[in-house]
Amino acid sequence: MHTASCKCGRVSFEIELDSYNVGICHCSDCQKISGSHFANIYHKDEIKFQGAEFITVYDSSDWAKRAFCGVCGSNLYYKFKQAEGYSLAAGLFDDQRDFTLQTQLFVDKKPAYLNIANVTEDMTEAEIRAKYNF
Numbered sequence: 001m002h003t004a005s006c007k008c009g010r011v012s013f014e015i016e017l018d019s020y021n022v023g024i025c026h027c028s029d030c031q032k033i034s035g036s037h038f039a040n041i042y043h044k045d046e047i048k049f050q051g052a053e054f055i056t057v058y059d060s061s062d063w064a065k066r067a068f069c070g071v072c073g074s075n076l077y078y079k080f081k082q083a084e085g086y087s088l089a090a091g092l093f094d095d096q097r098d099f100t101l102q103t104q105l106f107v108d109k110k111p112a113y114l115n116i117a118n119v120t121e122d123m124t125e126a127e128i129r130a131k132y133n134f
């Protein structure tokens with residue numbers, strides 16, 4: 001069981017992760033919302049959040065919403081409106097020892113100052129739009 005919480009601890013949850021694959025998104029929305037890049041881990045099932053009353057959900061695009069703690073501002077998740085699952089902020093998890101970086105999205109939007117040395121599957125915006133048809 002993996003425990004996770006926001007910085008102030010008012011929002012927390014416990015889940016069994018199916019995969020420890022971390023993805024990083026460099027799109028401009030993720031940069032603005034995360035302050036840099038959004039490192040996240042996908043979880044397909046519903047999550048029972050403790051302190052759900054502290055979660056602010058933000059309608060960030062026609063297709064997705066994002067959530068943060070209304071007290072400390074911790075970025076919690078990205079979620080497609082029409083699909084199950086959450087892209088949870090990796091940094092919320094207390095134990096990240098088994099996490100591995102697998103993918104980088106919107107690599108063409110990555111700031112020049114950031115150079116991640118891991119070997120990852122990299123996709124540009126055009127490649128993502130072609131693959132997922134949006």
Ligand SMILES: [Zn+2]
Nearest residue numbers: 006008069072
């Ligand atoms: Zn908080």
Ligand SMILES: [Zn+2]
Nearest residue numbers: 025026027030
């Ligand atoms: Zn993004």
